[in-house]
């Protein structure tokens with residue numbers, strides 16, 4: 001009967017007459033074998049002489065170069081145009097929200113930093129073009145790694161990233177930004193949602209960019225339902241409408257305090 005056991009490999013034996021370096025004990029450094037040759041070129045006599053002060057050459061050569069230290073936070077350095085900073089939830093030109101609550105951004109996020117709940121638009125509460133809008137939207141900036149996968153996943157370009165990098169909060173909960181904190185500011189010509197879509201348009205027209213501002217019919221609807229709305233023509237104005245969310249306000253105050261401290 002054949003023997004199927006694996007043959008046992010014997011450890012390599014030193015050549016006859018060759019000295020073997022003793023094995024280092026615990027705490028000792030292994031001594032190279034006799035046949036060892038270093039790959040580092042040996043220094044010349046002059047190099048050996050100046051080697052101890054050679055390192056100062058780097059210091060001296062940099063002493064006369066212009067200073068490149070950023071004076072942050074006294075001077076805020078501009079970022080590159082495509083820098084991945086804080087997120088923003090965008091609006092269409094008439095003020096309706098671009099987010100449709102599809103959750104694709106949340107599914108794309110590798111850090112599980114986004115939480116979205118969608119809801120149905122109704123005639124009395126039309127917040128975005130089409131059927132659905134994002135009723136709850138949260139980004140946890142303790143988790144976000146600013147990879148940008150969420151904005152790539154967004155089908156309506158509702159979610160983009162700003163260049164803002166000053167993110168700080170006094171508590172862990174204070175690092176979770178809500179929808180109100182993330183919404184883009186209302187601009188001239190926009191009416192605060194909810195309000196109906198521009199007459200005779202579909203959500204596809206919105207996606208194609210054919211809506212360029214709010215219409216008198218939309219203003220009339222807002223006047224009927226919210227006569228005090230600051231975005232109405234003759235209303236209190238955009239400053240009154242663009243009130244930052246609670247988290248954004250606390251974070252802005254925290255950053256301002258840290259900046260002031262850093263200037264001392």
Ligand code: SF4
Nearest residue numbers: 109144145147148150
């Ligand atoms: S930038 Fe990356 S980590 Fe941050 S929320 Fe988007 S997908 Fe998640």
Ligand code: SF4
Nearest residue numbers: 099100102103105154
């Ligand atoms: S931000 Fe974009 S991807 Fe995320 S829920 Fe809204 S529409 Fe969908």
